[in-house]
Amino acid sequence: MTGGPLEGVRVVDLTSVVVGPICTRTLADQGAEVVKVEPPGGDILRNLAHGSRTRGMSGKFMNFNRNKRSVCLDLKHSDGMAAMRRLLEGADVFVSNVRPVALERLGLDHAALSRTNARLIHCGILAFGSGGRYHNRPAYDPVVQSLSGVAATFHRSTGEPRFVPMVMTDHITGLIAAQCIGFALFRRARTGTGEAIEVPMFENMASFVMSEHMGAATFDPPVGPTGDGRLLSPHYRPMATKDGYITVGPNTDAQAFGFFEAIGRPELRDDPRFSNAAARTANAAAYFAIRAEGLAQRTTAEWLEILGARDIPAARYNTLEDLMEDPHLTDSGFFRTEEHPSEGRIRRTAVPNRFGGGMREDELPAPRLGQHTREVLRGIGYDEAELDRLEAAGAIADAAAPRGEAA
Incomplete structure (x- = not known):
């Protein structure tokens, strides 16, 4: 990897769907080396989203996983877990959106990993923070939109509770996680020591909503109702x-x-x-x-x-189709057309933020499942005989569908 403010930072990415992948894509876009660890079935976003040419390479997956390498490990297999631990021994950052109780069961919690890598920054993206009764509950974006008051803002403005028709909670929390990792890397540069970071979706969205809408209830006792009446007006729209x-x-x-x-x-x-x-x-x-x-x-x-x-x-007012033809975005080269090695001609978005000190120079297409398993494991000391044995045992895999296989 060359260029970008995070050049030289190695990230092991045990995330799926959107909240984790948007975090690690942000790190990768700015030069970090991101190794995406996937189970034999792959990140569920590979097949969850509508629209693909071949199985396992949906458009949505490709948008959230550029500039990463994919390693396919079965963490239920002892040799697969051994490979994961070896990856983490040389990593700077470990990001997961696996529930804490499951991470601890796997021995991938911060306390366990820091014993062999004291410089590791361990970022756990959670549904709910560790201080409350919801901790360790499962959740996806709409659950958090409902609980955090996002849906209630639509209820106040339109008379009907609704979700933002994007996984907004995932986007926001994932970007906050990338920000927190940047802060932790800065502190590690001064102290030499890593740390655990907890980034909860619910608390972050509650902060997001109530910073805007606590309003007169900021004062104790309240001096008026909650909510910004201008933003909650049914006329606040195009x-x-x-x-x-x-x-x-x-x-x-x-x-x-x-x-x-x-x-x-x-x-x-x-x-x-x-x-x-x-x-x-x-x-x-x-x-x-x-x-x-x-x-x-x-x-x-x-x-x-x-x-x-x-x-x-x-x-x-731009429709989604208008946005792809917006003259400003055309001027800035925001939408780019390129040849994906397995998926053919595709469009993708550019990195929107620019650093005067230099940007990432080499760009990687979204990977096929397990595309880089052998390449990455060779880099941490596995030889071909070991890799053959691990693949035969089912501990590692390259489950990529060949180009042209029907979705």
């Missing part, structure tokens, strides 16, 4: 224009007054309901109604030109 939709964000006084002028209602700047930011928030329903009425009078393109001239934040 608004209709003459030919489509647009989103505008006139939040400062200058922006709001400029918007009033743009819709031909300059007198509203002197209306006490709208004369300052606090008043507009308190009268969010009326403010949204005025915006909706004004925006309906022109096309989206006309509004973008008018509002752009006044430096008022505004953007067209």
Whole structure:
């Protein structure tokens, strides 16, 4: 691996689905060497998501697992576990989203691993933190969205509890885990010692929601209700224009007054309901109604030109298909087309964040299951005879489907 701020950092990745893989993809994109350890059946995301050309290589799996190498180990086999332990002896970071009780049973908890690798940073991504009664319960993204108040924000705004139609909890928690690993690597650079990190989904999402919506209940006793009324308004959404939709964000006084002028209602700047930011928030329903009425009078393109001239934040509404053709993303090369060695021509997203000190130079396609098992194990001292024996015993595997095998 060459380039990137994490060049030289070795990560052993025992994660699956999204919350762990988005964490380790973030590390890999910035130069870390990530070895993805998969069971004989592979990460369930290989086949869970719709859309693939060959079995085990879904589009969603490929998006979350670029720049990694796949090693297929059966950790229920003593030789498979021995290979895992040898991998961890030379690792800088171990990331898992396996429940703590199962990790301890396998002997892969921090206390056990630190005895042979005191520099190891052990990051456990959990559903629930160790301090509460839910600890060790299983959960996926919608369970946490429901429990953490995400679904309740939709209930408050639309009258119906709903989930964000993305695995948002997984994304956010996975990115926080990558951030925590960066902090721990910084501390290890000063102390020489690794540590255990606990990153719980529920607590992180509860913090995410309530930092926004605790509101007047921040004070004890509360000085008003929970929730940001502006964000919870049913009108907080893209608004209709003459030919489509647009989103505008006139939040400062200058922006709001400029918007009033743009819709031909300059007198509203002197209306006490709208004369300052606090008043507009308190009268969010009326403010949204005025915006909706004004925006309906022109096309989206006309509004973008008018509002752009006044430096008022505004953007067209993109469908998922529109997003793939967005002119800004086209300019920046965000969507890239490349040849995957087994899957043929694919599109993928670029790394969005840039480091002036250099980025990862070599990029790896998402791996087939067990594609790098022998390569990685050779690198930690296994010879061909040992690898043959382990494969014959079922402790290691290369279960990759050949190109063209039906999904």
